[in-house]
Amino acid sequence: MASEVVEAEGHLIDSQLLNGMFDTVVRHDAAFEVLEFRIGRTNDEPSFVSMRVTAPAEDVLSELLAELVGLGCSVARVEDARTIAADRDGCAPDDFYSTTNHQTFVRRGGQWLAVEHQRMDAAIVVENERPVCRKLRAIRRGDAVVCGIHGIKIVPEFQARDRLGFAFMSNEISSERRVEVGVSRIAAMMRETKHAGDRIAVVAGPVVVHTGGGSYFCELIRRGYVDVLLAGNALAVHDVEQALFGTSLGVDLETGKPIEGGHRHHMRAINTIFRAGGLRQAVEQGVLTSGVMHECIRRNVEYVLAGSIRDDGPLPDTIANLVDAQDRYTEALQGVKLVLVLSTMLHGIGVGNMLPASVRLVCVDINPAVVTKLADRGSSQTIGIVTDVGLFLRQLASAVAHD
Amino acid sequence: MASEVVEAEGHLIDSQLLNGMFDTVVRHDAAFEVLEFRIGRTNDEPSFVSMRVTAPAEDVLSELLAELVGLGCSVARVEDARTIAADRDGCAPDDFYSTTNHQTFVRRGGQWLAVEHQRMDAAIVVENERPVCRKLRAIRRGDAVVCGIHGIKIVPEFQARDRLGFAFMSNEISSERRVEVGVSRIAAMMRETKHAGDRIAVVAGPVVVHTGGGSYFCELIRRGYVDVLLAGNALAVHDVEQALFGTSLGVDLETGKPIEGGHRHHMRAINTIFRAGGLRQAVEQGVLTSGVMHECIRRNVEYVLAGSIRDDGPLPDTIANLVDAQDRYTEALQGVKLVLVLSTMLHGIGVGNMLPASVRLVCVDINPAVVTKLADRGSSQTIGIVTDVGLFLRQLASAVAHD
C-alpha cells in the first residue's frame, strides 16, 4: 500500500475535473479519501479539494499520480520540480513529464513559473530559469528536462462555465442541429477576435473547393477575416484547377457535369504552376487571377502548405518535409486566438496538436466522426459543427457581410 | 443443357442493360451467343439484341430467364402470358410474376397490354382483360394472377440518355459536391413539374425541423411547390413543439441552448394536440399558429402521417395501422411526378417502394449511406444529394423565390 495527498483548486465541478479525478483513482483499483472540500458557492467561485489517494503498490500510485497531475492535481508536499540533464540529442530522460495543452506551472526555487509555448506532447526544458515546452526532437544533450510529477501544476482551461456562451450552443456533436445558429455565433467570434487585435487561422481541405465554398472563402479573406491559411497541397491544386479550368476534381462547378478521366485538368494546373515557378509567381505573371490562393497572395495573407504522401506534384510552394512544415505551421499560429478547421482531418489534427487549450477551435465537417475526433479536446473552447462545408461558408460569408 | 432465345430492344447501351444481361448470364454459369445485334447509330436510335442463352440445367435456365425478363428481355417465342387463379385470399400461385417498378406489358390474345398502377414487388392480376399491379395481401381467391415469364415484357425507364440533364449532374453520391448546382437544378424541375400541371410530394423526417429547415419548408408550401406531404408522427410532433415552445428535441432553435430533460416540451406538445382533438382542430382553435403542419392545413396541402414503433403519442392525425398508412400514401401519390425525400430513410424507402420508375426522385440526407440506399433505383430519374438538410431547404426556398 502506498499513499499520497493531492490538492486541486478551480472550477472542479463545472469542468468535471473532480469527477475525472475520482474516476481515475477508481480505475487504478485505488481509493480516495476526501480530506477537505470547499465548494464554490456561486458560479464564479472556485472550489478546492484535498484528498489522500491510496494505491495497492508504489508503481500503481506513481502511474496514478501522473494521471492526476494531468487533470490539475498537484502533490500537496510542496517540492521544487526535478530536472535531469538530457544525455543525448533528440531524447528525454525516461521519466520526463509529457505536457498537456493546458497552461502549466513548474516550481523552481519555491516559485511557480508559467511554462512558455504551451502545447501538448512536449517535454519541458528549463532554460535560464524559464520553463519552455520543447518537442522531443528539439531536445539537445545537456538540456535540463523536467521529470517526475513533483512541483508541476496545470490549470485546465475549462474554467468559468462558458462565459462566452460558446459551449452551450451545442452539447453534442450531431448532424441534427440548426447550423444557422452556429454560423452567427462563429461570425460574432470572428468579429470579437479581430476587434481584440488577435489573429484568425483557417485550416482548409480541398473539399472547400469541391463543394463550391471557394468563392465564399475568398470573401472572408477580402473582408480581413483570415490572417493565416494552413492547408495541404491538394487545396491549392484544386483551387488552381478551378481558377484555370472551372472544374474541381474534374467536375464542372457551374454545371455539375463530370469530366471523364478528369485528372487531366488538375495535372495541367500543376504543370502551369511549375512552369510559372510557384503560386506567387503565377499571380505576378497574371497566370493565376482568381481563387483562394490568388486572394491570399493579393491580400498578403500568410499561407503554409504542408505536403503528404498522396500529393500530386507537389507544387513548388508545398513544404515537402514534415518537420519543416510543422515548424512553419507552429510559427504561423503565433498570436492566433481562433482557428477554423474546414473539412480536413489530417491538417486539423496537426494543428490541434500545436495549440494551447486557450485557443478557440471550430471544426466543420460533414462526417460526424471527424468532428468528434477534432473537437474532443475536453475544453469549452472547442465547437464542432456537422454540416456541408460549401453551404456553411456561404452562410458564414453572408453573416460577416451583414456586420 | 437447356437453352432459349431472348430479345430486347431499347437504349441497351446507355442504360447499361446489355451489360447487365450479359453479367446475369455469366453469373449463372450459363453462356450467351448473340444472334443479332443492331446498334443505335445515334443517341436517339434504339438498339436491338437477340441472343441464345444456354444454361447447364432447366431450373437454372428458368431462374436465369426470370432475371433477364426483369432487365427488359422477353422470350422470343411469342406466347400469351399464363394466368392461374389464386386459390385463397392474400396468396399468389407459387410462380407468380413479381413486378419491378418499370412499365410492364402483358401479352393477352396476341396483344401487348400495359399494366396499370405499376409498382414494384406486386403481382399482376388480369381483370376484365386489363392487367393491374396488386399487392399480395390484396389478392382475392379466384383472381387471375400472371405466372411464369412468357408473354411479359418490361420497358426500363432509363431511355434517352438523360434528356433532362438530370443524371449528369451527379455521377456518384458524395459529400464532396457543390450542392448549389443541385439546388438550382431541383428548383428548375419543381417549376417544370408545376407548369406541366403535375404534382410534387415531399417526404420529410423530423431532422427538417431540428436543423431549422421548417420555416424554409413553409415558404415552399406557401409558394405552391408542395402538393402532398408524406411523413411520420415525429415530424408533426417536433414541428408542433417548435411552434409552441421554440424548441426542437429540447434544443432552442434560436439560441442553440439545450433544455435538460428536454423531452418535456414534446410531451406537452402532444398533450396540447390531443386536447384540441387533432392538428386541424388545433389550427382551427387558434392553438397552432405556425409551422409546417399549420401551413399545410391553411393551404389545403394534403398530408399523411404514418405511425411507427418509436412514436410518442401518437398524434390523433397519425395513422397507427401500417396497411392503412401504405394505402393512404399510395393514394396521395397519384399524379405525383416529382418526390423530394428529406432526411428520412424509413418513409423514403416506403415511398420508393410505391413509385413507378418514371417518377423523379430526389433524396437529400447528410448520411451518404442513406442517400445511396434511397437513390439507387437504377434509373436516371433519381438524384441523391449529400448535404445538411436545413441549409439545403434555405437554398431551395431562395432559389424558387428568384423565379
Add this chain to the structure above:
Amino acid sequence: MASEVVEAEGHLIDSQLLNGMFDTVVRHDAAFEVLEFRIGRTNDEPSFVSMRVTAPAEDVLSELLAELVGLGCSVARVEDARTIAADRDGCAPDDFYSTTNHQTFVRRGGQWLAVEHQRMDAAIVVENERPVCRKLRAIRRGDAVVCGIHGIKIVPEFQARDRLGFAFMSNEISSERRVEVGVSRIAAMMRETKHAGDRIAVVAGPVVVHTGGGSYFCELIRRGYVDVLLAGNALAVHDVEQALFGTSLGVDLETGKPIEGGHRHHMRAINTIFRAGGLRQAVEQGVLTSGVMHECIRRNVEYVLAGSIRDDGPLPDTIANLVDAQDRYTEALQGVKLVLVLSTMLHGIGVGNMLPASVRLVCVDINPAVVTKLADRGSSQTIGIVTDVGLFLRQLASAVAHD
C-alpha cells in the same frame, strides 16, 4: 426575482449531476448559492447539496425547477405531490409531470412512494394510492394525474461509479476500439443475467441476416441466451428468404453473388408464409426449417414483430398497428434486465423509450451516429459498440460457447 431552495443527495459528483444542475441554472440566466454541501469522502459515500436558486422571474424559475427535478433535485419545502383529475380521455392536465426513465418517488400523505412501471415520457397517475406511469393515450377521464413538481423526487441510475465495470470499458463511442474486449464483457453480462434468473431481450434489424449473423444468432438462441426477440417485419422476411433461397436482399450469402432484380426471392418468401398462414404454421408444416424465426419458434422464444410503412407483406405475424405493437413490446420487456440492440435504429429507439434506466442496454451498429443516438441515455447502464454486426455475432456466439 424569484427563488427556491432545492436539495439533492446521491452520487452527485461521479454521475455529473451536480455539474448538470449548475449548468441548468446558469443556462436560464439564473443564479445559485450553495447553502450546504457534504461530499462523499470515499467512492461509496453519497454527497448532499442544498442550494438556493434565484431566477429573474417566476415563470423562468418554474421552468428551471422542472428541469432540476428531472436531474434529481427536489424542492426543499416538503409538500405532497399535487394531482388533478383528467378532464377527458387521452389527455393530461396542462402541467402534468412528464417522466424520465429514472426511478421516481411521489410524496403522498407525507410518504415517498415509488412509481411503478417506470418509463420515460409518461404521466404519473395515482390509483389506490399507488403512483403508476401511464402513457398519455391511456389516461382516462377522472384519473388523478400528478402535476407540477412539488413532492416529486427521482433517483438517477448513475450511482456507484460503475460497480459493474461496464462504463469504463468504453469512454467514447468510436469505431477505433477493440471490439473483442466488449464482446467478452457482454458475454459475461449475459451469463450473469441468466444466472440471476433475469431475462435477456434482443432487438434486431435485417442487417443481422444480410451480414451473415443469422446462424450465430441462432446459436445464442439455442444456448438459451435470448428470452425475447423484438424486431420488425423485415428481419423475419429476410430470415425466411435466407432459409428458403439462401439469399438475403437478393445476395447469395455463400458466394456473395447478387441476383439481378433480387426482390423476387423475398416476395416469394412472403407468399410462402402467407400460404402457410404464418411463421409458426410454416414451421409446423415443415416449410420453414432453419433460420432465426424457426429457432425462436422451436425453442419457444417469445417474438414480437412490429410493422412499419416500408414493410412488404407484411407477414401475418407482423403487428400492423403501432399502438398494439408498442403494448406487446412493453409486455414482452417485463423482467428483462439486459437488452441487445443489433443494427436497428427504429426498433432500438422504440425499445429505449420503454425501458427504465436500470435495464442495461447494449447497442451495436456499424454507423457511429446510430450508436450515439441509442446509447446516449446518460447512464452507466448503457454501452455502445461501433462494429460489423455479422462479425460481432460470430465473436459473441463463440464467447458464450467457451463458457
Add this chain to the structure above:
Amino acid sequence: MASEVVEAEGHLIDSQLLNGMFDTVVRHDAAFEVLEFRIGRTNDEPSFVSMRVTAPAEDVLSELLAELVGLGCSVARVEDARTIAADRDGCAPDDFYSTTNHQTFVRRGGQWLAVEHQRMDAAIVVENERPVCRKLRAIRRGDAVVCGIHGIKIVPEFQARDRLGFAFMSNEISSERRVEVGVSRIAAMMRETKHAGDRIAVVAGPVVVHTGGGSYFCELIRRGYVDVLLAGNALAVHDVEQALFGTSLGVDLETGKPIEGGHRHHMRAINTIFRAGGLRQAVEQGVLTSGVMHECIRRNVEYVLAGSIRDDGPLPDTIANLVDAQDRYTEALQGVKLVLVLSTMLHGIGVGNMLPASVRLVCVDINPAVVTKLADRGSSQTIGIVTDVGLFLRQLASAVAHD
C-alpha cells in the same frame, strides 16, 4: 462544326466503355454516328466500334477526343505520337498527355510500343525509343514528352467479365454485406498471389492497432503473407506503445479501460525508440520484443513509413520528406500484385495513385465513404469491404491458417 473518326476494340459492353464513350460525347453537346459495330458474340469475344464524333467547335472536339482516348478510343487516322522536348526541368509542354492507370501504347515509327512503369497522372517520356511514365517533377529539360492524343491507345483493364470471380462478390459498397464471404475470397487471392511468386503489400493505419488487429496482422506476417508494409508514423508509434505499455491511444487493449491524458504512453514510446536509435535497433537491443514492427523486422519484411503533418516524433524510421517517401513507396511496390489497404485513407490514396490498374486492390474500412473513395478505380480489380478492421484481421488470420 468539327469531326473525327475514332475506334475502339475490346470488352466494350461488359466494361461499360461503350456507354461511357457515348455519354462523354453527349455531355460535350456533341454527336456520334456509329459507322461500324461488331459485337462479341460470346463472353470471350471482343467487340469493335468505329464512330464519327461531331462537335460544335474545334476546341470542344479536341477536349472531347482527349477524354475518349482516356476511355480506350484511338483516332482512326493512324499517325505516330507527337513528342515535344521539355523546355525546362520539372515541367512538361502545355499539351502533354496525362496518363491513366491503364496499360498504354504509344505509336512510334508505325509501331505500337507499350508504356513502361504505367501509373496515373504522369507524363510519358520517350527514351531510346522506349516510352516510360514519368512524374512531372522528374522531367528534365530536353526530355521527349508525348503530347496531344494522336498515336496513343490505352487498353482498359476491365476486360473479361471478372474471370477471377472478384467483382461479382460485391456489386456495391455497403455495410450490409456478409464479410465472411469477402474474407475467404481474399484469403484465396493471397494464396494464389504467393503461389504465383508475386508480392503482397499491406497499407495499414493505426486503427489496425487500436481495434486489436495487431496480433492477427503479426500472424499474417509470420505465415509469409506480407511482403511489404506501407504505413505512416502513427501505425509504428501505436504498435510500439502497445508492445511496451499494452495500451493504444491510451486505451488498455486487454481491459478497454482508458488512461486519462493517455498521450503520455505514446510519447514515452517515441522517446524509447529515439533512445535506441530506431525501430531496428530497438529490436536488436531487445527493447522492442513484440508487435507488428517487431515482426516485420524479425521476418525481414520491407517497411516504409511515410511522415505527415500530424506526426508525433516522428520516429527515426519515418521518412519526413514526401518526395522521398513517394519514391520509396513506388520502389517497394515493384512486383506487388495484391494490395490490402486497412483503415487508412491517406496512405491508401497515396498507394492507389502509384499502381497500374492491373494490380488488385482490396480496401477495408468501417467508413463506407472511405471505401468508396479508395475502391473506385473503375476496374474489376478492386474490391471494397465495409467492416471492423480488427475483427476482419482476426477472420483473415484464421482463414489463411486453415489453408
